[in-house]
Amino acid sequence: QVQLVQSGAEVKKPGASVKVSCKASGYTFTSYTMHWVRQAPGQRLEWMGWINGNTKYSQTFQGRVTITRDTSASTAYMELSSLSSEDTAVYYCARQSMAGIPGDYWGQGTLVTVSS
Amino acid sequence: QSALTQPASVSGSPGQSITISCTGTSSDVGGYNYVSWYQQHPGKAPKLMIHDVSNRPSGVSNRFSGSKSGNTASLTISGLQAEDEADYYCSSYTSSSTYVFGTGAKVTVL
Numbered sequence: 001q002v003q004l005v006q007s008g009a010e011v012k013k014p015g016a017s018v019k020v021s022c023k024a025s026g027y028t029f030t031s032y033t034m035h036w037v038r039q040a041p042g043q044r045l046e047w048m049g050w051i052n053g054n055t056k057y058s059q060t061f062q063g064r065v066t067i068t069r070d071t072s073a074s075t076a077y078m079e080l081s082s083l084s085s086e087d088t089a090v091y092y093c094a095r096q097s098m099a100g101i102p103g104d105y106w107g108q109g110t111l112v113t114v115s116s
Numbered sequence: 117q118s119a120l121t122q123p124a125s126v127s128g129s130p131g132q133s134i135t136i137s138c139t140g141t142s143s144d145v146g147g148y149n150y151v152s153w154y155q156q157h158p159g160k161a162p163k164l165m166i167h168d169v170s171n172r173p174s175g176v177s178n179r180f181s182g183s184k185s186g187n188t189a190s191l192t193i194s195g196l197q198a199e200d201e202a203d204y205y206c207s208s209y210t211s212s213s214t215y216v217f218g219t220g221a222k223v224t225v226l
Contacts, residue, residue, distance in 0.1 A: 035215070037162075044119060045154070045162065045205050045217040056213055059117060092161055102152060102207065102215060104173065106161040 002026040004093050004107035011113045017081040020110045022093030029074040033096040035103065036067055036078040040089040050096070051076060083114045120145060120206055120218035127224040133194040136221045138206030139187060144216055146187035150209035153182055153191045157202045165204075166191060193223070201225045 007021040022034065033052040039045050049057035051067045058065075066079045076093055093107040121139040128134040138145065138153075145151055151169045154162035164173055166182035169189060179194045189208070193200055206218040 037217075044220040045156075045207075047207070047215040047217055050215075058214055059212075094162075100150070101164070101167040101173075103154060103162065103164050104167075106163075109161055 002095070002105045004095060004105055006093060006107040006110045009111040009113070011115065012083050014084055014114055014116055016083050017079060018083060018112050019077055019079040020091050020112070022076045022078075022107050024074045024076070024095070029069075030071050031098060034069065034076040035094045035096060037092045037094055038089040039092070040086070048078065085114050088112065088114045117210060117212065117214060117216045120208060120216055122204075122206060122218040122221040124219070125222045125224065127226055128196045129226045130196055130198065132196050133192060134196060134223065136191045136204055136223070138189040138191070138218050140208055140216070141187055143211040144208040145184065145189050147211060148209045149184070151182070151184060151189040152207045153180075154205045154207065155202045156205065162205065196225055198225050
């Protein structure tokens with residue numbers, strides 16, 4: 001069965017970077033696009049970017065976010081730099097189906113807390 | 117890219133039908149039939165309920181239906197049940213090859 005398992009919670013100081021991982025299993029990793037979405041406490045979902053053989057980022061995060069993948073490990077990564085308290089959020093990875101449907105499967109979420 | 121506009125809250129009694137709107141522009145909702153709807157219970161990851169405007173994934177109740185007219189998409193929940201109480205988000209593909217989510221709507225079952 002399809003599973004997306006994300007790395008554990010992180011606490012970072014302002015100005016630092018964070019890298020969240022998303023390990024996929026149960027399907028052919030390289031055949032699917034992976035999205036990253038975040039949700040600040042009590043706030044809406046916010047799309048950050050996607051990766052397949054290419055990447056595309058939201059203008060909101062352009063220049064601060066880098067999405068990569070290790071196909072040998074079936075793992076996608078999202079790195080966010082120059083963190084501020086406003087980046088405190090739960091970060092999700094979400095698979096896009098082969099039919100182009102975003103979010104058919106989601107990771108469990110990773111809480112990133114930015115605090116001095 | 118501005119968020120798609122949804123009502124902050126929608127409520128209904130058990131058994132009733134409710135409709136949640138999602139308004140965008142011709143560069144997103146109005147330009148593509150790539151609108152999805154997600155249900156999110158507190159502390160949980162979102163769950164896909166509708167894709168491509170009106171298609172239900174396998175396993176999703178047929179009480180959930182979607183439609184679109186111009187720049188506004190809609191999600192209708194019929195025969196409202198207590199378990200439907202959750203936050204609902206729309207999402208659309210955009211002309212920039214990106215995606216955008218809605219502001220989110222909290223559904224309350226009275």
